[in-house]
Amino acid sequence: MNIAVLGSGQVGQTIGSKLVQLGHDVMMGSREEANPKAVVWAKEEKHNAVFGTFANAAAFGEIIFVCTLGSVTLDALYLAGAANLKGKILIDTTNPLDYSDEKHWKLTVCNTDSLGEQIQRAFPEAMVVKTLNTLYCTVMVDPEKLVETTDVFVSGNSATAKASVIKILHDWFHWKRIIDLGDITTSRAVEMYALLWRSLRLAKSSHSFNIKVVSH
Amino acid sequence: MNIAVLGSGQVGQTIGSKLVQLGHDVMMGSREEANPKAVVWAKEEKHNAVFGTFANAAAFGEIIFVCTLGSVTLDALYLAGAANLKGKILIDTTNPLDYSDEKHWKLTVCNTDSLGEQIQRAFPEAMVVKTLNTLYCTVMVDPEKLVETTDVFVSGNSATAKASVIKILHDWFHWKRIIDLGDITTSRAVEMYALLWRSLRLAKSSHSFNIKVVSH
Numbered sequence: 001m002n003i004a005v006l007g008s009g010q011v012g013q014t015i016g017s018k019l020v021q022l023g024h025d026v027m028m029g030s031r032e033e034a035n036p037k038a039v040v041w042a043k044e045e046k047h048n049a050v051f052g053t054f055a056n057a058a059a060f061g062e063i064i065f066v067c068t069l070g071s072v073t074l075d076a077l078y079l080a081g082a083a084n085l086k087g088k089i090l091i092d093t094t095n096p097l098d099y100s101d102e103k104h105w106k107l108t109v110c111n112t113d114s115l116g117e118q119i120q121r122a123f124p125e126a127m128v129v130k131t132l133n134t135l136y137c138t139v140m141v142d143p144e145k146l147v148e149t150t151d152v153f154v155s156g157n158s159a160t161a162k163a164s165v166i167k168i169l170h171d172w173f174h175w176k177r178i179i180d181l182g183d184i185t186t187s188r189a190v191e192m193y194a195l196l197w198r199s200l201r202l203a204k205s206s207h208s209f210n211i212k213v214v215s216h
Numbered sequence: 217m218n219i220a221v222l223g224s225g226q227v228g229q230t231i232g233s234k235l236v237q238l239g240h241d242v243m244m245g246s247r248e249e250a251n252p253k254a255v256v257w258a259k260e261e262k263h264n265a266v267f268g269t270f271a272n273a274a275a276f277g278e279i280i281f282v283c284t285l286g287s288v289t290l291d292a293l294y295l296a297g298a299a300n301l302k303g304k305i306l307i308d309t310t311n312p313l314d315y316s317d318e319k320h321w322k323l324t325v326c327n328t329d330s331l332g333e334q335i336q337r338a339f340p341e342a343m344v345v346k347t348l349n350t351l352y353c354t355v356m357v358d359p360e361k362l363v364e365t366t367d368v369f370v371s372g373n374s375a376t377a378k379a380s381v382i383k384i385l386h387d388w389f390h391w392k393r394i395i396d397l398g399d400i401t402t403s404r405a406v407e408m409y410a411l412l413w414r415s416l417r418l419a420k421s422s423h424s425f426n427i428k429v430v431s432h
Contacts, residue, residue: 104328111323146432150430153415179416189414190412192412193408196408199369200395200429203395209431211429211430213416213420213425213427214366214426215424215425
């Protein structure tokens with residue numbers, strides 16, 4: 001499948017490489033056509049990995065992974081272009097984090113709105129599914145590296161898009177526990193979890209962890 | 217031990233009853249001296265359970281469990297009186313939730329501040345430890361009802377107060393996994409988790425659950 005990965009940072013590279021490994025054709029999109037990180041990544045992957053602008057990548061992809069920093073996600077998607085996103089599934093892995101105070105990460109939107117909702121409102125003809133944002137990137141694509149099976153969440157307005165994303169999470173990344181939280185407004189819940197993720201990351205001195213929801 | 221439980225709702229009653237069962241003397245504090253719920257609760261417990269105003273209870277307790285609705289917590293503590301809280305451990309189980317929109321719970325403070333911090337700032341001579349707020353009350357006092365061992369968190373500025381609370385959680389309620397998240401500013405993280413807790417509660421149709429942090 002032709003897949004767009006928007007963002008050339010650690011998340012984009014990790015997801016992009018996993019998708020290439022799985023045999024997909026991946027275009028990494030960046031602000032500049034030849035972003036140095038994207039160029040190096042595509043060269044390292046050798047096969048099935050190319051790079052281009054956000055618009056090139058969005059036009060190329062049948063499915064679009066949004067992997068930019070939260071602070072530039074909407075910008076990146078405007079550059080990608082509504083026409084290139086129309087009718088497509090946007091897998092939104094982003095968090096609207098402001099890291100400027102290293103001790104106290106904060107969100108630029110929360111509580112009564114979320115980045116997931118902002119994206120869906122800005123691109124009403126795309127099908128936004130928020131997922132994987134509660135995890136460090138290496139866990140996103142390889143949940144089996146943890147010692148127990150843990151949970152990942154999906155939020156979105158389109159039931160069919162969520163079903164497709166659940167299948168991708170399961171079949172491609174081997175997620176076995178996937179909880180549908182509801183419509184895109186539940187992005188608030190998973191984005192606001194970012195502060196607990198950060199505190200746990202500091203308490204554990206590791207980013208290789210996740211939560212498992214345990215019932216009675 | 218003489219213990220104050222501030223709040224006569226479900227959380228106060230559940231924690232109060234557990235403390236009475238453990239052989240402690242418990243005074244349930246309310247705005248009115250004879251809050252009908254507190255009166256009934258004390259009558260049902262028969263022994264070692266009494267009721268009074270917030271100030272009566274705070275004066276009585278060597279340790280104080282704060283179990284009110286988040287919306288009235290600061291009010292309740294002002295009524296309890298700084299002199300009655302001075303030098304004592306305040307176990308803060310509250311969340312600053314606004315339930316007015318049933319579909320979308322929201323916090324009245326978050327992201328750059330928290331109720332835990334507000335309490336600590338308002339009563340600098342008390343030792344505030346935020347804990348148990350990530351759980352439904354029946355799980356707070358009986359984590360072993362869940363099918364696996366899960367995690368509870370503590371946040372606070374006083375290391376000795378946190379050590380005492382960790383001992384209470386372990387010895388009295390049988391918590392086996394207790395994560396110290398850091399100072400009271402980490403209350404933001406656990407209070408902001410309330411929205412994910414709510415989404416999980418709806419997705420699971422149960423409030424009897426908790427999260428387990430799983431590492432590699």
